[in-house]
Amino acid sequence: MVADWRYLLTFSFLALNTLQAAALPSPPRADHAAPIPNSHANKDPGESSSISSIIGARAAAPMDVPTESQQSHSMYSEDGMNGTTPQPGFIPNLSITREQVNCLDLATGRDNKCWNELQLTTWVENWIVGHTCYESEGFSSCFLRQVGYPELDCTGIKLATCTPPPLKPDQDPRVFYVAFNIYAINQYFGSWYTAVGGAATTAGLNVDAIVQLIDPPSDTHLILDNILIALTGIFAVAPGLGFNVGNMLDRAVEDAADVAQSLRTGLTFIENAIIGFPQIGRYLYPIDTPASAVLQIADLKNRLGDLIAEVQSNLNKTVSSVMADPREFLAFAGQGNFTASAPSLPDQTQYLLYAFNTYVISAGLSGNNIYGTIAKDTNVQSLATNGSQNKLAYDLSACEGYNSENVCDTWWYSGNYASTFGLDHFSHIERGFGDVMTQLFQKYTTGQLLFDNAYACNQNGNYGKPVRVTVNAQGLNTQCLSQLRILTWNMDCNGVNDRQCEFVEQGPQGGFLGNCGSHSFFSVMDDPIYCVPNSYLGPLINQREHKLSRN
DSSP states (O other): OHHHHHHHHHHHTTTGGGGSSSOOOOOOOGGGOOOOTTSOOSOOTTOOEEGGGGGGOOOOOOOOOOOHHHHHSOOOOTTSSSSOOSSTTOOOOOSOOGGGOOTTOGGGOOOTHHHHHTTHHHHHHHHHHTOEEOTTOOHHHHHHHHTTOTTOOOSSSOTTTOOOOOOOTTOOHHHHHHHHHHHHHHHHHHHHHHHHHTTHHHHHHHHHHHHHHHOOOTTOEEEHHHHHHHHTOGGGTSTTOOSOGGGGSOTTOTTHHHHHHHHHHHHHHHHHHHHHOGGGGGTTSOOOOTTOOEEEHHHHHHHHHHHHHHHHHHHHHHHHHHHHOHHHHHHHHTTTOSSSSOOOOOOOHHHHTHHHHHHHHHHHHHHTTEEEEEETTOOHHHHHHSSOGGGSSSOOGGGSSOOTTSEETTEEEETTTTEEEEEEETTOTTOOOHHHHHHHHHHTOOHIIIIIHHHHHHHTTOTTSOOEEEEETTEEEEEOSSOOOEEEBOTTOOSTTOTTOSBSSSOOOTTTTOEEEESOSSOSSSOEEEEOOTTOOSGGGGOSSSEEEOO
16 A cells, blocks of 8 residues: 555646656655654554655645734744744845755755755655555645644644744754755745735725726626636736736835846746646636525625635635645655745735736726727727827827837727727716726726737637636646636728628627718718717728717
8 A cells, every 4th residue: 555655646746747847756655665764763653654645634624814913923033944934935045055954964054056966856756655644634744743743733724833943953864954944834825825815905995996997787797717817816816917027016116126026936936836737726716616606796795704715715725735745745845945944925916806806807897898899909098199190090199109018099009909999888888987997997807818818818719617627737727717808809890881890709889880970060962970989990081081989
């Protein structure tokens, strides 16, 4: 049975090993495992099961979230070897250069290189082969107990009891490094848990502001599982979108570049782990089903407390599983990123809510009969300034430059697609959205999230489908976070008499190319003026024979 577990681990880490800086040798067969020094190999009374029983230890442990007073007292000394800083989840790196750290001598400090240099993935696999645990005991508890740290409890998000392991005299560095990684990974999730918990009040205020800006019907439906994914925060936003995270941060943050880099780094940890062992994401990204609960937008604010609590519960289930299952633990630890210090997510609550905001905004717009539009390979600001203004059907002088949010007049320009997006209210085609988009992009979302994400979702044939998180060799990607329908201006229409030709994807909206009056109230001989949506950038803009009105 032990040998079977041995081979299961080997198979599970074929993908993980591609993430490591150096290839690790295959561990020996179980029946030839060599003794491991200083590993406390003697079995305690009551040990009755092989470590393979860890596979079944998936039940989430109860959360033990410290009180404010517990979080604030200092338990971490300047030498970095015991206690914690006042901010849970963060430990400063030691001021030691990489060259100075000898991985076999803990007195010289810690360095992330030591995980690969000491071949700790193989070492942990060998340790598992040579040890047994109590019935239903998870990996972290089993390891910490047997190597001399029974007082540490890292079975869930437990900031008060999962503290840095103290260095013991003559300790095998491999024992210390694995114990420290257990602590550091736990603290990483703890900082995420804390950030989500701190977002509840801001999320409620955001809902109020978003509803006031876009005025969606009170019965607009939101899918509960989609909200949970969106509320998970950073990892529902950054993957696969290709934009500068720094643009999304509070502009008052002086160290926005450092914060953005920290967020990207935090993303990489979870992304690599899920690529190595996809099961890790089963609690973080619930799969929508036809039976998924539906929440009306009018009830969203009142339910936020429960929703935040559920997201935190899912984070706790995740860390509990990572701590219990050695394959999941090594999917994180094997990256070598948790050996020098315990990484943490910066406390940028507003950023963590951008995914949530985007989902609510896009669902609200859709519920209000508002669609996104795209003019492919078109830069509307160039149209207004490249000398073609005299050839256009209406004045674009208000679009002579983009503002700080890449908005001009009623349009937003996408650098990713080299195309211009707008919003089109099918019930009020004359309505412009320039001011609304600017306010949304300043505080709650970005053009990339609202438009680019929606366009990619539409192009992949997924419009109307739930938010999806996919994992492959290229990374972790959140699809359809924006639920906005994107319609493409049809450039093959044949003049004002072709009133059924507006969009590529569907027929025209009501009022398109309707009569908006004539030039003169007193003359019936004047040419008619044709109504087009405020965001119209179809083929009729490039002519002067027929007059158009978008207001």
